[in-house]
Amino acid sequence: MNGNEHQQLILLGVGGGGCRLVASVRTAYGEGIQALGVDTDALANFEVSKDGLTCLLLGGNRLAGRGTGGDVILGRQVAQDGLEDVLKHLQGARTVVVVACLGGGTGGGVTPEIVKELSSMGVATVCFMTQPFTFEGDVRGKAAEQVLRSLERTADSLVVVPLDDLFADARQERVEDAMREAGALVSAGITLLWRLVTKPGFIRLDAERLHALVVRCGGSRFGFGVAEGPGRAGRAVAALKACRLLQGGESFSTASAVMLGILAGRDLLLSEIGEIMDALGKLCKKDCVIEMGTVLDGAYEGRIELVAIAFDSWRAGVQVETRKGVAAEASPSIPPVGSPMPVGAGGGKRRQRPKKGDVLAATAPKRFQNVDPTFWDGANVDVPTYVRRSITLER
Numbered sequence: 001m002n003g004n005e006h007q008q009l010i011l012l013g014v015g016g017g018g019c020r021l022v023a024s025v026r027t028a029y030g031e032g033i034q035a036l037g038v039d040t041d042a043l044a045n046f047e048v049s050k051d052g053l054t055c056l057l058l059g060g061n062r063l064a065g066r067g068t069g070g071d072v073i074l075g076r077q078v079a080q081d082g083l084e085d086v087l088k089h090l091q092g093a094r095t096v097v098v099v100a101c102l103g104g105g106t107g108g109g110v111t112p113e114i115v116k117e118l119s120s121m122g123v124a125t126v127c128f129m130t131q132p133f134t135f136e137g138d139v140r141g142k143a144a145e146q147v148l149r150s151l152e153r154t155a156d157s158l159v160v161v162p163l164d165d166l167f168a169d170a171r172q173e174r175v176e177d178a179m180r181e182a183g184a185l186v187s188a189g190i191t192l193l194w195r196l197v198t199k200p201g202f203i204r205l206d207a208e209r210l211h212a213l214v215v216r217c218g219g220s221r222f223g224f225g226v227a228e229g230p231g232r233a234g235r236a237v238a239a240l241k242a243c244r245l246l247q248g249g250e251s252f253s254t255a256s257a258v259m260l261g262i263l264a265g266r267d268l269l270l271s272e273i274g275e276i277m278d279a280l281g282k283l284c285k286k287d288c289v290i291e292m293g294t295v296l297d298g299a300y301e302g303r304i305e306l307v308a309i310a311f312d313s314w315r316a317g318v319q320v321e322t323r324k325g326v327a328a329e330a331s332p333s334i335p336p337v338g339s340p341m342p343v344g345a346g347g348g349k350r351r352q353r354p355k356k357g358d359v360l361a362a363t364a365p366k367r368f369q370n371v372d373p374t375f376w377d378g379a380n381v382d383v384p385t386y387v388r389r390s391i392t393l394e395r
Helices: 003-008 015-029 042-049 072-088 105-120 138-154 163-170 175-190 192-198 207-216 232-242 244-254 270-283 359-367
Strands: 009-014 034-039 055-057 095-101 124-131 157-162 219-228 257-264 289-296 303-311 319-323 326-329
Touching (some): 015 034, 034 042, 055 072, 072 105, 072 138, 124 138, 138 157, 157 163, 157 175, 219 244, 232 244, 232 270, 232 303, 244 270, 244 303, 257 270, 270 289
Parallel strands (some): 095 124, 157 219
Antiparallel strands (some): 319 326
């Protein structure tokens, strides 16, 4: 991957939990990942900065480094205050992978504001969001659900990671060991995009194809399966199917698209790839789009690790940009989507594409066949403001 492609894919951690995950991912993967953190707590900011992660402190005037105290509204306010500074650090991004732990004020308040702005500027966003443990209570759980509903309308891909399921898959009795293994599992899903591009094996999933896949997909889950020794290919698929994060294989049976990474050493056989793909095809419905890439890395010698992201929706004709107020649809053959779009450059074309909840934008051409939609600065103003700006109305 050349330097330009490297810069286009950026990892962003939001809030204390998101920044800690990103810092651990960067430490495990190395400097091949361009990463940034955003937080409101000065102490937490200092801790992750010691690990070499650049972490911006938001809310200086409002919070003085004390954090949001779980206040989502306050989180949104400080995000709006510091949005310009965040975007400066994301210059040149084409795809941003956003990581946050929901249930608190910074992850829940700042994340939607950043994702909404990136989306409006044509930057593809993949969001890895963790849901609180059940024992953390209904207040945090409901707060997380509300943020997820907002992100469903603005993020290109939303990967939901319930902590209950994540730690069940970690299968460790000691809390310290479980935390370490759970972090490694999330890292495997987050770094899949980088590994497929930077360490390709027999089959490469290039940066352009990854970008197009991300733009076309909606909500999703990720999971993993590992096996070694004789029959490892079949057993790895069986482990992937049993992964609780993938709802025991149910995510495959309902998925519209699947991204699969086959991570192995140089001992990976072509027949094993065929066996894995054949078994995965049987788990998925017939019209499911399956994108696969292999990663050859000496660290995986002797074993096969499968990392899959199952998307519940697939947009065959995505509106990727606007030209003279008219949306242009992407070809179903997934060609390159276009040249990189600088973040925060101003005056750029804004990508318009159907979102969950964007009912008028999706149905207007059929219901009002002789009336053209009204566009202003690339936005369809016939769509209610609260829908276009992903504002959740309290009932």
